[in-house]
Amino acid sequence: MKNTDILVKLLRADIENKAILEVACGAADFSVSASAYSDSVYCIDLDARRLNSSLKEKLHFQIMDASKMDYADDTFDTIILYNAFFHIQSQWIEIERECRRVLKAGGVIYVVGTWKLDVNIIIDIFGGEAKWQDQFLIAAIRK
Ligand SMILES: C[S@@+](CC[C@H](N)C(=O)[O-])C[C@H]1O[C@@H](n2cnc3c(N)ncnc32)[C@H](O)[C@@H]1O
Known part of the structure; x- marks a missing residue:
């Protein structure tokens, strides 16, 4: 099983039938895995070069700067x-x-x-708030 499939299963309660945004998606592996549970998976990156072009139909990919997003307030669940x-x-x-x-x-x-x-920079920024689950170090920020 791919790492991103394992991660999506771990986070399934926040993925299934939710509106998802992956930021700095690169190849968008996480978004592809999440799209098995939600039709509303958006992903953004500054650069489309790593994205497999066949994925663009299935996912809502946009070239966008995550520090200046075009999305409206209160758009995504996760x-x-x-x-x-x-x-x-x-x-x-x-x-x-x-x-x-x-x-x-x-x-x-x-x-x-x-x-x-x-992992090192996540520990620096989030300290003990970041927790290991399987092979993933996860910091969760709730609104
Ligand atoms: C390590 S790579 C992507 C990892 C990706 N999540 C994956 O699993 O393939 C980091 C990405 O961050 C993107 N990036 C950097 N700054 C960004 C920004 N301000 N807005 C959106 N994407 C950004 C880069 O273009 C690059 O594709």
Whole structure:
């Protein structure tokens, strides 16, 4: 089973039939896994080069800066950054503000890392609030 399939199963209560946004999606592996449980999976990145073009029909992919999103306030139930935190760390204040803006009340932002670089910076920023579940270090920010 792919890592992202395992993660989606762990987070299933916040995925199934929810409006999902994956931020800094890269190849969008998490979004593909999540789309087995929700038709409303949006994913954004600055760069479309890693995205498999055949996925673009199934997922709602857009080139968009996560620090300046085009989405309306209160649009998503669940937002995820998967193995992307190291790459967006210098913009985290702006990106977190935007994620909170587009998240519905009662929604959740998951920052998840498996790679050493991501894990180290997640521990630096979230400390004990980040918890290991299986091979995933997960920080959950609720609105
Ligand atoms: C490690 S890669 C993606 C990892 C991805 N989640 C995966 O599993 O394939 C980090 C990504 O962050 C994207 N990125 C960096 N800054 C961004 C921003 N401000 N808005 C959106 N995407 C951004 C990069 O383009 C890159 O694709």
